Amino acid sequence: MLRLRRVPLAWRNLTEDPWRLATSTAGASFAVILMFSQVGFRNALLENMVAVIDDLDGQLFMTNRERYMLTTPAAFSRRRLEKALGHDGVVSASPFYVDVRETTKWRNPASGLGRRIRVMAYAPEDDLLGLPDVRSQREIMSRPETALGDIRSKADLYGEFEAGEVSELRGRRLRIGGTFELGTDFRSNGTLLMSEDNFLNYFPERRLGRESDPIVDVGVIRLRPGAPEGAIVEAIRRDLPADVVLLTKAEFMAKERLFWEAVAPIGVVFDIGVVMGFIVGTAICYQVLFSEISDRIAEFATLKAMGYSSGALLRVIVEEGIYLAILGFAIGMLISLVLARYLEHQTGLNLDVRPADSLIIFALTVIMCVLSGLLAGRKLSSVDPAELFA
């Protein structure tokens, strides 16, 4: 016996025919998968582009003022970084190198072809990358002509990175001393990590002619625990010449995201993808709900004759839309997660969808289905209860 005050007509209508339910849900799920994939790729773009910055173990970061993204070839003199060391509260100021220029190529030992690769470097004792499998291999990193290979690098381009493997970087012999796990992004398909000494050997142009003043890409500044970050930032900034900027980690990451999201503007492309998913989903759900009304026109007319208002009829369709959204979202998200894991494996990109994104896609799915219900519900106004007596 029904234990509810209201008969769950919308749910009963939606679930009456299992085959119809399956096709309807598949339609909504398709739109959800479209949106998840776009958001996933968008996040992958943005998050993978800032993953390195996020992994850098420091509070403040110094870069060339002209560097609009991490991999822009705009370095600055190490002396600038050393100036920061003089400030009270600053524990260390370490150079971090990253090079992803066209000339930076790793020769695939299997194919023999040289492929552009991202090379990152720092003094191993500085432990700038907060990755456990990197810290444990500090000694290996320190070895000459040795680097650590990112196992999430694309194997088809670089071959599988394995300890002991020997090939060439920029035409010079390089041995893979060990591996670590970082991931790719939209600018690089693989990463080698080496010591500062090794880096300067492979990239001698960074020495600026003087052993003690190489040009660095990012200065990583660590502060004493409890030190007033704001005051230190202000003090260092006052001291710095105009060619460099000092950023907090949040500012550094935001700047990087902004470039990819708005300036590039690859983020917009994925946003359009989400909108397209929304539109396609709205069209599919509209067709599903319109058919629902058409097939049950006499039943809706009966409701109207019984004294249900047009608004109450519309609520039934909108409720059906909401149920469809919930089912479509649940199944769509499940399929999206499986696809994401597969794509992560295939591309090396981190395709995690944050809970906030899931909530946004859920909200979009509900809006999509409710909107479809409202549009399809216009047909309810043509329902004439008088025709029941015809």
Place this chain on the structure above:
Amino acid sequence: MTPPTATTVSPTHQQKPTAVSQRRSVEAAIRAQGVNYFYGTGEAKSQVLTENTFEIGQGEVVILTGPSGSGKTTLLTLIGALRHMQEGSLAVLGRELNGIDNRGQIEVRRKIGFIFQHHNLFSSLSAIENVRMATSLHPDDVDDMNRRCADLLTELGLGDRLSYAPGNLSGGQRQRVAIARALVNNPALVLADEPTAALDAHSSEIVMKLFRQLATGINRTTILIVTHDQRLLNHAHRIVNLVGGKVVSNVMPELSIRICKLLRNIPAIQVFSAETLSRIADQMREEHFRAGELIVQLGVDKDSFYLIADGIAQAEEEGAVTRELGPGSHFFGQSSTITFDHPDEVIRAKTDVTLYVLSWESFDHLRTNDKQFEDRVRLHLMSRQ
């Protein structure tokens, strides 16, 4: 005050209340005055209801009948507030429907139980859930709503089918679910379109018994049924016949039969067929006179025919009582033009008297159009066109 003399009822004024068309109760559930309805516009405009004036009282079981295209459905949908009124006045359950807005229409509909020929059950819901759709309009305690629905379905012989989907029920069972849905809220008015078309004789009897219970119950539900099912005739308080968009007769069959029986006792009228007798009965007006009141002076007022329904009247000639007239075979008035008896008498009510009165014009018109008795009267009421 009742008029002291008889009133002429012309056959052309059939919609004026006659004895058999007067409503049985003080309160009118449906009151129609000059109701016209048209379909289409411009040159395609056609009138489907024409100047319909009638009243149906609370607690009446009314059968609305007529040929196809006579406007029954249009009239039913107007009464059900399923269409907007165009011309005339139609008050349903005390609410004027001409000029009513959509919200008002919904309020009226919620007081009505609709039974459709095609049951129109919700295929996705069980039998009891279909009935619960009606109770949801007047939400109550869940257990109470479930109990009312289950009790009614059980009364209709579906106690073991409560959780069945319509697709798993027979046509008759589905129709009984639809009937339960219409009746579960104890509506003030039930509008039914061929409610027993899919039912066997036993089920029809149960349904009609339910209708009568509702009509005679505390809510005095008015039941208006569009039907051609002659099994229902014995249950109707009133039969309304619609032809060509106009109510051509609106009679209470029990009263009509009683008048016919009284008329049949009159030798001069026995020659008429049952059809003519029922037509005569339809045209008679009920009038009441108090004891001592003058009913008619035959030499002066010779325009009507009087039949005593209740009470005693007396004939006086030159101030002396010549005879007493009581219910049964006693009549007076224009019948004298048939029998040429007692032409100069004065008829006075000895006790309170109820009379059925027929004008001479009506009597003569019906007589000339004569073409037998109780059995044929009911059939005739259904098939007249």
